[in-house]
Amino acid sequence: MMLRPRWIGALIFALLLAAGFAWLGQWQLERAVESGKAVEAPTETVLPLAKVAAPSSPLRDATVGQLVEFTGAFVPGDYQLLEGRLNDGRSGWWVVGHLTLQRDGQPVALAVARGWAPDEASAKAAMARLANESADPQRVVGRILPDEQPQVPDKSDPTAMKSLGVGQLYNLWTGVDGVDVYAAYVVERGAPAGLVQIDSPPPIAQTELNWLNVFYAVEWIIFAGFAVFLWYRLVRDAKEREDELRELEAQEAQTAGNVQAERLE
Numbered sequence: 001m002m003l004r005p006r007w008i009g010a011l012i013f014a015l016l017l018a019a020g021f022a023w024l025g026q027w028q029l030e031r032a033v034e035s036g037k038a039v040e041a042p043t044e045t046v047l048p049l050a051k052v053a054a055p056s057s058p059l060r061d062a063t064v065g066q067l068v069e070f071t072g073a074f075v076p077g078d079y080q081l082l083e084g085r086l087n088d089g090r091s092g093w094w095v096v097g098h099l100t101l102q103r104d105g106q107p108v109a110l111a112v113a114r115g116w117a118p119d120e121a122s123a124k125a126a127m128a129r130l131a132n133e134s135a136d137p138q139r140v141v142g143r144i145l146p147d148e149q150p151q152v153p154d155k156s157d158p159t160a161m162k163s164l165g166v167g168q169l170y171n172l173w174t175g176v177d178g179v180d181v182y183a184a185y186v187v188e189r190g191a192p193a194g195l196v197q198i199d200s201p202p203p204i205a206q207t208e209l210n211w212l213n214v215f216y217a218v219e220w221i222i223f224a225g226f227a228v229f230l231w232y233r234l235v236r237d238a239k240e241r242e243d244e245l246r247e248l249e250a251q252e253a254q255t256a257g258n259v260q261a262e263r264l265e
Helices: 005-034 120-131 166-172 211-264
Strands: 037-039 067-074 080-087 090-103 106-117 138-146 180-188 206-208
Touching: 005 211, 067 106, 080 106, 080 120, 090 120, 106 120, 106 138, 106 166, 166 180
Parallel strands: 106 180
Antiparallel strands: 037 206, 067 090, 067 138, 080 090, 090 106, 138 180
16 A cells, blocks of 8 residues: 555655754754753853842842952951862862952951862961961952851761851851851962962853744744654555455455355346
């Protein structure tokens, strides 16, 4: 049935039609990718901290990873160590400081990750040097990141810190009663003596697909499958009609044969 010239021709036509629909679907997908909007924030342009974040407020998604600048003074005795921090794939320690800056004439506390050390001894030595520095105001440039959730400390060392939770640090800092605090921290660009700069790459740009083109692409693919399915249904329906006709003819022939045999008797 399917090998008859008429149906072979119809199959070729259906396949060509399906190929055309499939090509249109692929073209629509390419259009969806090409016309997708890259969600990029100018994170590498250094902006004043006051334009990016406010105390006691979470960071907006568009500002996560933004390079910021500000002027403030580090509190010499308020340095903490964070263990298990990766830097270029190596585990080590962060030295995190408590910086005080002025906003609208009021002091505000900010956590600043100043640098990384490969071992605890180096981190403690750098922390001791920083604790002896003067508390003079200085300009800081770094990448602002959202507050991390505090982790449950290990039973072996309950004082060890592995995440930069601003609330946890706030409880350890001195002179912060009634002082606002940023619900974020800054990774300092550069590092003090004895520490390695913390690797803090810019956030990865995301791409939004043009979903209208994606919808059209799916439609064309469905049309391609329907073209072949329609050919199959037409062939099957034609075969069923022919089978019914043959069965009807056979029944009529059998009836006629029975009538003739009865007459001869």
